[in-house]
Amino acid sequence: MEYIYGALLLHTAGKEIDEENLKKVLEGAGVTADEARLKSLLESMKNVNIDEVLKNAAAAPVAAAAPAPAASEKKEEKKEEKKKEEKKEEAESDAMAGLSSLFG
Known part of the structure; x- marks a missing residue:
């Protein structure tokens, strides 16, 4: 992706x-090209x-985030x-009572 x-x-x-410019950008970001x-x-x-691709990508629908639950x-x-x-x-207390009845 980089x-x-x-x-x-x-x-x-x-x-x-x-190649030269892209290599400089990558190396500037700390990536070995x-x-x-x-x-x-x-x-x-x-x-x-690229302009056309970006234009089409911006027009793509974006999924809406789920609304936050109300206070109620x-x-x-x-x-x-x-x-x-x-x-x-x-x-748990019922189970403990049942166990204690086993041992008297």
């Missing part, structure tokens, strides 16, 4: 996307109109959790 990000950075800066990957990316981007829902959840805890404690 190779693509580097190419997009060069494009945004108005610089030519070539792999010559084969550089050449492969540059070859695959030869006939790509949170209170109900807390009440349910307390009820579950109480039931669990009751079940």
Whole structure:
């Protein structure tokens, strides 16, 4: 991904996307550039109109985030959790009482 990000950075800066410039960007980011990957990316981007791709990507629908639960829902959840805890404690005490009856 860093190779693509580097190419997009060069494009945004108005610089030519070539092997030398992309290698400088990657090395500036602390990435050791792999010559084969550089050449492969540059070859695959030869006939790509980056502006058009970005325009289409921006028009793609974005999934909406789920709405946060209302305060009343949170209170109900807390009440349910307390009820579950109480039931669990009751079940544990019943089990202990049952065990103690075994030993007299």
